[in-house]
Amino acid sequence: MSLSKLQKRKRFGELIGMIYSIAIYTVLYIPVLVMMIFSFNDQRYNYYWNGFTTEWYSKLFSNSTVIGSLWYSIIIAVLATVISVTIATIGALGLRKYEFRGRKFINNMLFIPIIVPEIVLAVALLIIFMKVGLALGMGSILLGHCTFCIPYAVVTIKGRISGDGYSLEEASMDLGASRIQTFFNVTLPSIMPGVMSAAFLSFTLSIDDVVMSNMLAGAKNSTLPVLILSMNKSGITPDINALTTIMILVIVIAMILNNKIKNALSKRKKAEGIL
Amino acid sequence: MSDFIVSLIDVEKSFGKNRVVKKMNVEIKQGEFLTLLGPSGCGKTTTLRMIAGFEEASSGTIMVQGVSIEDKEPFERDVNTVFQNYALFPHMNVFDNIAYALKIKKKSKDEIARRVNEMLELVQLKGYEKRKPDELSGGQKQRVAIARALINNPKVLLLDEPLGALDLKLRKQMQVELKRLQKKLEITFVYVTHDQEEALTMSDRIAIMNEGVIEQLASPREIYERPQTKFVAGFIGESNIFDGKVIGVQDEILVVETTAGTIKVNGDGFEIGERIHVSIRPEYIELSQEPIEGFDLKGKIQDFIYMGTVIKTSIELKDKKEIKYSRFEKEDYFNEGDSINIGWNPERAVAIKAN
Amino acid sequence: MIQRNSFKRKTLPALAMAGPVSIWMILFVTLPMLYIIYISFMSRGVFGDVVYTFSLDSYNTLLDSTYFKVIVKSIKAASLTTLLCLLIGYPFAYYIANKPKEVASKLIMLIMIPFWTNSLMRLNSWLLLFQTSGPINKFLLFTGVTDTPLNFVYTNGLVMVGLITSMLPFAVLPMYSSIEKLSKSLLEASADLGASKRTTFFKITLPLTFPGIFSSIILVFIPSLGMYYVTDMLGGGKVLYIGNIIKNQFGAIRNWPLGAALSVLLILITGLLIFIYTRFAKIEDMEVV
Numbered sequence: 001m002s003l004s005k006l007q008k009r010k011r012f013g014e015l016i017g018m019i020y021s022i023a024i025y026t027v028l029y030i031p032v033l034v035m036m037i038f039s040f041n042d043q044r045y046n047y048y049w050n051g052f053t054t055e056w057y058s059k060l061f062s063n064s065t066v067i068g069s070l071w072y073s074i075i076i077a078v079l080a081t082v083i084s085v086t087i088a089t090i091g092a093l094g095l096r097k098y099e100f101r102g103r104k105f106i107n108n109m110l111f112i113p114i115i116v117p118e119i120v121l122a123v124a125l126l127i128i129f130m131k132v133g134l135a136l137g138m139g140s141i142l143l144g145h146c147t148f149c150i151p152y153a154v155v156t157i158k159g160r161i162s163g164d165g166y167s168l169e170e171a172s173m174d175l176g177a178s179r180i181q182t183f184f185n186v187t188l189p190s191i192m193p194g195v196m197s198a199a200f201l202s203f204t205l206s207i208d209d210v211v212m213s214n215m216l217a218g219a220k221n222s223t224l225p226v227l228i229l230s231m232n233k234s235g236i237t238p239d240i241n242a243l244t245t246i247m248i249l250v251i252v253i254a255m256i257l258n259n260k261i262k263n264a265l266s267k268r269k270k271a272e273g274i275l
Numbered sequence: 276m277s278d279f280i281v282s283l284i285d286v287e288k289s290f291g292k293n294r295v296v297k298k299m300n301v302e303i304k305q306g307e308f309l310t311l312l313g314p315s316g317c318g319k320t321t322t323l324r325m326i327a328g329f330e331e332a333s334s335g336t337i338m339v340q341g342v343s344i345e346d347k348e349p350f351e352r353d354v355n356t357v358f359q360n361y362a363l364f365p366h367m368n369v370f371d372n373i374a375y376a377l378k379i380k381k382k383s384k385d386e387i388a389r390r391v392n393e394m395l396e397l398v399q400l401k402g403y404e405k406r407k408p409d410e411l412s413g414g415q416k417q418r419v420a421i422a423r424a425l426i427n428n429p430k431v432l433l434l435d436e437p438l439g440a441l442d443l444k445l446r447k448q449m450q451v452e453l454k455r456l457q458k459k460l461e462i463t464f465v466y467v468t469h470d471q472e473e474a475l476t477m478s479d480r481i482a483i484m485n486e487g488v489i490e491q492l493a494s495p496r497e498i499y500e501r502p503q504t505k506f507v508a509g510f511i512g513e514s515n516i517f518d519g520k521v522i523g524v525q526d527e528i529l530v531v532e533t534t535a536g537t538i539k540v541n542g543d544g545f546e547i548g549e550r551i552h553v554s555i556r557p558e559y560i561e562l563s564q565e566p567i568e569g570f571d572l573k574g575k576i577q578d579f580i581y582m583g584t585v586i587k588t589s590i591e592l593k594d595k596k597e598i599k600y601s602r603f604e605k606e607d608y609f610n611e612g613d614s615i616n617i618g619w620n621p622e623r624a625v626a627i628k629a630n
Numbered sequence: 631m632i633q634r635n636s637f638k639r640k641t642l643p644a645l646a647m648a649g650p651v652s653i654w655m656i657l658f659v660t661l662p663m664l665y666i667i668y669i670s671f672m673s674r675g676v677f678g679d680v681v682y683t684f685s686l687d688s689y690n691t692l693l694d695s696t697y698f699k700v701i702v703k704s705i706k707a708a709s710l711t712t713l714l715c716l717l718i719g720y721p722f723a724y725y726i727a728n729k730p731k732e733v734a735s736k737l738i739m740l741i742m743i744p745f746w747t748n749s750l751m752r753l754n755s756w757l758l759l760f761q762t763s764g765p766i767n768k769f770l771l772f773t774g775v776t777d778t779p780l781n782f783v784y785t786n787g788l789v790m791v792g793l794i795t796s797m798l799p800f801a802v803l804p805m806y807s808s809i810e811k812l813s814k815s816l817l818e819a820s821a822d823l824g825a826s827k828r829t830t831f832f833k834i835t836l837p838l839t840f841p842g843i844f845s846s847i848i849l850v851f852i853p854s855l856g857m858y859y860v861t862d863m864l865g866g867g868k869v870l871y872i873g874n875i876i877k878n879q880f881g882a883i884r885n886w887p888l889g890a891a892l893s894v895l896l897i898l899i900t901g902l903l904i905f906i907y908t909r910f911a912k913i914e915d916m917e918v919v
Contacts, residue, residue, distance in 0.1 A: 007331065017721075017725040021737075024718065025741075027795060028799075031755035032744045033755075035751045035754070038755075046758055047763055087651050090651075091647065094643075100648065106652045108913075111913065112659050115848065115849075115900055117852055117853055119857075119877060119896075120896050120897060123890070124662035124893065127669055127890070146654070147654070150654060204745075211856075211858070211859065214877075225748060228750045228751065228754075229750055232863055240751065252743065252746070327818075348821065348826075349821035350820075350823075356819070362813065362815035362816050363819075365816075376823035376825075379823065423823065424822070424823070
């Protein structure tokens with residue numbers, strides 16, 4: 001089949017676009033691949049490629065500093081996620097539904113941690129914590145993380161509250177459900193996808209955070225990113241590459257499984273619907 | 276040159292495996308109002324978009340004034356479009372929207388102002404120049420869209436369900452205005468709609484489309500009174516359609532046997548034994564307590580529906596099929612449950628070849 | 631009676647739902663932000679403590695040539711990062727937005743995945759690639775482009791690579807969603823009225839996607855000013871931006887009022903950009919996630 005001039009022009013444009021996109025994806029993925037490759041480097045510090053080894057993966061778990069800060073990070077991330085998503089979920093619904101004085105002010109405040117550079121919020125919190133005599137440590141880091149996780153979670157969940165949510169709630173109460181029952185039986189399930197993505201976002205923001213954690217950390221323990229930053233001067237060892245490689249694989253596999261389960265569930269639902 | 280301004284020759288369009296338009300041939304006359312009418316998904320909008328240049332035909336040729344336009348981009352074609360949802364540029368006011376095409380052509384400021392004013396007058400929107408599209412009502416947006424498309428003096432104006440978003444009253448008013456505009460400007464209009472009443476009132480010719488094929492292309496009157504296919508008979512207005520077999524031919528009157536009984540219809544070119552559809556409008560049906568000559572069709576009155584100026588009745592035939600009957604006033608000697616004889620003037624019925 | 635009812639039906643649920651988030655925001659955003667502005671007008675004691683007497687010392691120090699140079703350099707670097715992110719990101723966002731919906735959402739997902747990896751380790755990878763004995767230098771030596779290894783490490787150029795690769799998704803996402811929202815019929819209408827692809831782009835696409843572009847500017851420019859760890863990792867202490875200076879005031883140097891004044895400067899820059907944004911778009915419509 002011969003192509004018209006227009007079709008040829010379109011195909012050419014499509015080709016250019018594809019090449020351009022592949023180039024960008026390559027640049028985005030190169031750091032991840034390099035990180036993975038150098039986790040197999042047979043060298044104490046990653047200066048150059050010295051041969052293949054898997055020893056870092058086995059040695060990793062005996063490095064108590066690294067594993068300690070990993071646990072520290074995970075505990076903070078889990079707590080920050082639970083606290084932030086709980087407050088953000090009811091907060092997003094409340095801010096959507098109820099008119100009150102100062103609502104606009106709170107909505108504006110929610111934008112500050114998202115837009116103002118994190119370092120500003122971090123030093124502001126540091127000064128306040130020092131003023132009131134709050135000891136730096138897990139508590140201060142957790143407060144800091146929640147302060148930027150809550151706004152992101154609110155925005156994510158707000159986007160999922162549909163316009164006809166009220167009529168569902170009204171229908172539920174009309175049928176005899178109390179406010180609390182309505183919340184758990186109707187409102188929460190309807191915004192569940194938003195809550196889940198808010199939780200995922202909060203967890204990744206918290207576990208990857210450098211600025212807030214570094215500023216608000218106590219002398220004893222540090223999160224993994226803070227540990228990595230402090231190692232930077234002397235050089236980051238391949239066992240860290242091994243650890244972050246395992247972490248990204250766990251996250252990606254969890255995402256894939258999550259999608260598979262979601263698809264399977266919706267397929268089953270569809271099949272049941274047909275029957 | 277021919278007096279056809281747009282010709283579609285064996286035009287086909289497929290999206291993947293889906294053939295949306297099949298071997299279409301249409302010739303559109305200079306200055307006529309042609310409507311593409313059909314149910315949604317029949318390919319009418321795709322046809323329009325191919326003429327505009329937004330879709331490319333998979334095969335076949337589209338000619339405007341005898342010149343093939345398949346290698347021309349939309350902005351190189353002498354046709355303009357009024358879009359279904361107006362597609363007014365939200366960041367420009369009414370004046371700039373209408374002036375857009377002239378600004379593209381780098382016309383002088385004076386000329387632009389003059390032409391835009393003419394257009395504003397034409398669509399009766401003087402004084403609205405500075406308004407943004409979201410400050411206009413549906414009908415006003417519609418007028419801006421028309422003015423914007425007409426400012427280039429296109430040879431053909433394509434209209435894609437332009438009145439679809441308006442309420443009934445406004446739609447009727449705009450139908451009249453559009454028709455008047457078209458007559459005044461003597462521009463060819465190609466109009467897409469799924470509203471048959473709109474098509475019947477405005478068009479010079481109607482192309483009835485179904486599943487990518489033109490079923491019939493004719494004047495509104497002919498379409499209504501002489502449908503050529505079963506689809507057209509069923510699609511336009513209300514019709515009772517009988518499927519049957521010709522069992523007798525007598526001076527152009529066919530005797531047809533159906534599962535409900537024997538009926539008559541005018542028609543030529545039919546032979547005994549041939550399968551046939553017979554279409555008869557509800558208003559042409561006659562009811563009688565006496566047998567009707569040539570007919571052996573009986574039914575039972577089901578119910579009366581009062582609809583203001585008309586009264587509608589459905590009648591159940593002996594094959595359990597229901598037919599519709601309508602009159603301006605109730606003929607009081609029939610009641611629900613009555614058994615009656617049914618017939619009609621064979622000239623009023625339409626014989627359609629079965630295929 | 632009526633009052634009690636209204637309390638139970640409206641006030642109490644409103645308090646229970648909007649209360650926690652409001653209190654959190656006031657305690658941990660409003661108060662600290664006000665307090666840092668207050669501290670910026672205090673002075674520094676001899677031992678690095680805050681002396682609570684009003685002074686404009688910190689702001690005067692900012693105008694001092696050393697700090698002023700860093701501020702200007704920072705703003706220049708952040709502007710360059712933003713500009714490059716827009717230039718690289720817009721065509722990319724445009725390409726994705728013109729794909730069918732299912733494909734586009736997969737392509738967007740593909741942008742996000744690398745960002746689930748630790749950001750410091752991703753920066754470290756650039757260091758590994760560009761270090762003196764690294765693969766890039768080996769390749770350059772092997773192909774004979776250069777005789778001696780080139781020094782990329784701890785240069786402004788490498789910091790720029792780090793900033794752009796860290797910020798690119800934040801440029802792409804808002805632009806993607808604004809291009810994706812752009813109704814196709816507007817582009818068709820423009821073509822129909824005689825505009826070429828180029829003209830349509832400049833007269834229709836660009837103006838209508840401008841809010842998205844400006845969101846991208848805000849989301850790239852402002853963090854770029856404060857992201858000190860990029861310069862820490864790839865600039866090795868040789869390249870200093872505003873973020874580094876602020877961090878240092880709260881670390882070794884211990885000059886809180888100066889750090890606070892620099893923070894106020896960042897707040898002002900942010901406020902200015904947001905103000906410009908609200909002139910032509912609603913802040914609620916800004917795509918931030």
